[in-house]
């Protein structure tokens with residue numbers, strides 16, 4: 001049985017063509033699955049009976065099973081799902097201004113990258129999610145919250161999306177399909193710790209989406225200490241790969257920067273950031289480091305005063321700087337905190 005959520009529309013067209021079904025049938029199937037949210041092939045009433053029978057015998061419609069939902073006062077909801085393979089993943093729904101929502105999704109169970117401030121990194125790597133497992137997080141959360149308008153989708157949950165490249169690309173094709181959820185590329189952000197080969201491929205395989213780089217320091221010797229990936233792809237390699245990155249119109253590359261006390265919030269760090277980013281169309285997103293049980297004593301959050309003055313100094317020099325409010329920290333749903341805690 002093929003999980004139908006793992007197929008792009010072109011994949012589906014190719015497969016059903018072998019059963020003499022016309023291309024437009026794939027459009028209809030996509031529309032019923034993603035727009036109407038059917039979970040039974042019998043409900044796709046526009047198909048002939050034998051076509052529905054064919055789908056039933058060759059494809060499955062699998063949804064992740066929900067274990068828990070944790071909610072905070074600000075409306076952030078963290079979903080813990082169990083996969084068919086019994087591992088667990090987490091996804092987060094974050095309310096934004098003007099009744100808009102962002103859904104943060106996972107692409108792996110655990111992560112290989114072992115960034116020192118990140119709870120997911122401490123879990124180690126368990127497996128890559130399939131495209132179906134990635135897409136169905138969005139499907140489930142949209143249906144559960146009756147979201148009619150397209151949410152923003154950020155690939156910032158558990159795992160490194162570009163380390164699960166093929167399934168990430170497939171999921172992007174499925175989520176943006178006009179006959180399916182039809183989510184605009186402008187609303188999607190891929191966050192990466194800087195897998196340069198993946199960034200380079202993304203430019204041609206799926207251009208015009210947003211990209212966020214987990215930078216966390218502009219100094220290579222420091223980045224080596226907190227992000228082991230920097231020994232393979234250093235800051236210069238990343239910046240080189242971003243030079244011709246095809247963004248959506250009027251968008252900037254985001255650089256994520258978790259503020260660590262005494263480590264990356266000094267004058268030296270301000271200077272290094274200015275040198276690195278002042279010629280780049282960029283947005284620097286300062287993030288309050290969330291405390292979690294996996295942090296060691298050397299990595300502690302900067303205080304709010306230092307974060308504000310760090311931001312102010314950089315803004316005065318012309319940089320576009322935001323400070324991300326840390327929604328969901330009380331339920332371990334904030335940045336760098338997703339790590340499955342099932343007990």
Ligand code: SF4
Pocket residue numbers: 111112113114115118119120121122157158159160193214336
């Ligand atoms: S920050 Fe991202 S890349 Fe680094 S360990 Fe955590 S999930 Fe992996």
